[in-house]
Amino acid sequence: MTNITSSMDITLVTLQNCPSDLTVIHQIFDKAAELGIDIDMISLAPSQSAMSSLSFTMSDHDLPKLLTFSSHLHNELGVKTVISSGNSKIIVADEAMKNQPGFASKIFYAAANAKTDIRMITTAETEISLLVPASDHETTVSAIEEVIA
Numbered sequence: 001m002t003n004i005t006s007s008m009d010i011t012l013v014t015l016q017n018c019p020s021d022l023t024v025i026h027q028i029f030d031k032a033a034e035l036g037i038d039i040d041m042i043s044l045a046p047s048q049s050a051m052s053s054l055s056f057t058m059s060d061h062d063l064p065k066l067l068t069f070s071s072h073l074h075n076e077l078g079v080k081t082v083i084s085s086g087n088s089k090i091i092v093a094d095e096a097m098k099n100q101p102g103f104a105s106k107i108f109y110a111a112a113n114a115k116t117d118i119r120m121i122t123t124a125e126t127e128i129s130l131l132v133p134a135s136d137h138e139t140t141v142s143a144i145e146e147v148i149a
Contacts, residue, residue, distance in 0.1 A: 001094065002092060002093070002094040002096075002148045003091075003092075003093045003094065004090065004091070004092050004093075004141060004144060004145065005090075005091045005093070006088055006089065006090050006091070006137065006141065007040075007088065007089040007091075008088050008134060008137070009059060009060040009061070009085075009086070009134075010040070010057050010058070010059065010060065010085075010087040010088060010089050010131060011057065011058050011059065011060050011062070011063050011066075011083060011084065011085040011086075011087065012055060012056075012057055012083070012084040012085075012087055012119050012120060012131055013055065013056055013057070013058065013066060013081060013082070013083055014053060014054070014055040014081070014082040014083075014084075015028070015053065015054045015055070015073065015079050015080070015081055015082075016053050016079065016080040016081075016082060017051050017053075017078055017079055017080055018051060018052055018053060018054045018077070018079050019050060019051060019052075019077060019079075020047035020049075020050055020051060020052040021050070024077070025044070025054065028054070028073070031069055032058075032066070032069070035062075035065045035066070035068070035069060036062070036065060037058050037062045037065050037066060038058060038059060038062065039056050039057070039058055040056070040057045040058060040089070041055075041056060041057040041089070041120055041122045041129055041131060042054075042055070042056045042122070043055045043056070043120060043122060055120060057087070057089065057120065057131060060085045060086065063083070063085060066081075066083075070083075084119060086133065086134050087119060087131050087132060087133055087134060088131070088132055088133070088134045088136075088137040089129055089130070089131050090129070090130045090131075090132060090137065090140060090141060090144070091127055091128075091129045092107055092127060092128045092129075092130075092144060092148070093126055093127040094126060094127075094148075095126050097125065097126050097127070097128075098125055098126060103128075104123070104128055106147045106148060107128050107130070107144055107147070107148075109147060110140070110143035110144045110146065110147040110148075111130065111132075111140055111143065111144070113143055114136070114139045114140050114142070114143035115136075115139075116130070116132050116136045116139070116140045116143075117132060117133050117136055118130055118131070118132055119131040119132060119133070
């Protein structure tokens with residue numbers, strides 16, 4: 001059975017021109033943990049050089065904590081922080097995804113038909129998570145429900 005859940009008030013943070021070195025990435029997430037920021041979705045773009053783009057999500061409520069740290073990232077490493085708050089995370093979960101080719105295609109078809117502005121996608125073996133603007137939340141969930149019915 002497919003289960004759809006949502007989380008509201010999510011901030012997307014993208015660190016542009018971020019060093020690809022895993023030691024630096026560890027230090028970034030270690031500092032976030034030290035500040036009490038709960039990180040959720042994480043996406044690291046493939047690096048073409050020593051720099052990459054690192055994106056993650058967190059609660060809108062943790063944004064003030066992040067802002068104190070983002071200036072340090074810019075000053076010390078030259079990292080540009082791009083922030084988009086007021087998003088919604090839609091999680092589509094189903095154990096049947098393991099052995100069902102095309103499940104993701106259905107979800108993306110639904111989001112495309114709803115004209116959803118997808119900000120980020122992450123997957124696991126049995127779930128697909130979409131980060132969308134809060135304004136697209138209801139229409140996206142309805143469109144997904146229609147295609148999986």
